[in-house]
Amino acid sequence: MNAEKIIVPLDVSDLDSAIALINKLPQVTFWKVGLELFTSTGPKILDILKSRQKRIFLDLKFHDIPNTVAGACRAAAGYGVDLLTIHATCGNDALKAAAEAVEIGAEKAGTKPPQLIAITLLTSISPRQLAFDLKIPLELPEFALEMALLAEKSGLNGAVCSPQEVQQLRETCKNDFLLVCPGVRPTWSDKGDQKRSLTPSQAITAGADYLVIGRPITAAAEPELAWNLVVEELNTFPTKNQRPLD
Numbered sequence: 140m141n142a143e144k145i146i147v148p149l150d151v152s153d154l155d156s157a158i159a160l161i162n163k164l165p166q167v168t169f170w171k172v173g174l175e176l177f178t179s180t181g182p183k184i185l186d187i188l189k190s191r192q193k194r195i196f197l198d199l200k201f202h203d204i205p206n207t208v209a210g211a212c213r214a215a216a217g218y219g220v221d222l223l224t225i226h227a228t229c230g231n232d233a234l235k236a237a238a239e240a241v242e243i244g245a246e247k248a249g250t251k252p253p254q255l256i257a258i259t260l261l262t263s264i265s266p267r268q269l270a271f272d273l274k275i276p277l278e279l280p281e282f283a284l285e286m287a288l289l290a291e292k293s294g295l296n297g298a299v300c301s302p303q304e305v306q307q308l309r310e311t312c313k314n315d316f317l318l319v320c321p322g323v324r325p326t327w328s329d330k331g332d333q334k335r336s337l338t339p340s341q342a343i344t345a346g347a348d349y350l351v352i353g354r355p356i357t358a359a360a361e362p363e364l365a366w367n368l369v370v371e372e373l374n375t376f377p378t379k380n381q382r383p384l385d
């Protein structure tokens with residue numbers, strides 16, 4: 140059950156490397172296809188994952204004007220994936236257009252629409268960068284919450300946020316608003332470029348529905364062992380705050 144809450148990104152450059160990683164981790168049921176792999180392979184990788192009955196998070200992080208994101212979402216919804224991303228900072232009009240477009244695209248393709256989720260603020264951004272590089276005059280947790288509320292108001296299904304903000308979003312957004320947390324780091328792993336991380340059990344306790352965990356597992360000397368350690372951590376911590384999956 141807890142293993143199903145872990146999404147592993149296929150952050151590799153080509154199809155052969157992706158297949159090698161999928162074969163190395165047969166226990167993973169939910170894979171993420173992001174910008175690098177999709178740009179390199181196109182939808183071929185989605186067919187491979189579907190033929191193995193895997194769930195798919197298509198993480199293309201759309202960010203454009205309403206007409207353009209709507210077109211992209213219509214096309215992406217036709218692939219029959221489970222999750223799809225767009226940046227909340229596209230704004231209300233684009234988010235609404237995107238939410239309508241996934242329904243239209245999925246219906247046209249005769250498939251189930253993906254859950255459209257909004258990036259609130261990339262987990263690689265620190266409070267200092269938010270203030271001094273992006274010139275956003277809000278405290279970081281407040282900005283992340285505002286972006287989640289904008290996504291909710293625009294009709295999206297959920298948000299991507301750092302584990303450090305997930306509790307606040309869980310308490311404020313409606314109960315069925317999906318919260319997906321990347322930037323998750325077991326105590327034994329390197330943070331790398333992630334700036335706002337928590338451990339897997341802390342993130343789930345704080346209210347995350349899904350965790351995206353990449354390099355701690357995929358770049359480990361023994362990926363299967365690293366996967367098992369994460370699953371074991373999730374299976375042994377108190378379960379009182381865990382949210383059931385549908």
Ligand SMILES: O=C(O)c1cc(=O)[nH]c(=O)n1[C@@H]1O[C@H](COP(=O)(O)O)[C@@H](O)[C@H]1O
Binds near residue numbers: 173224260322351
């Ligand atoms: O949308 C995402 O998945 C995402 C959003 C975000 O704010 N931060 C973030 O790290 N991600 C993705 O989550 C994954 C994290 O990978 P690791 O840092 O290797 O665990 C990468 O594939 C990122 O593209």
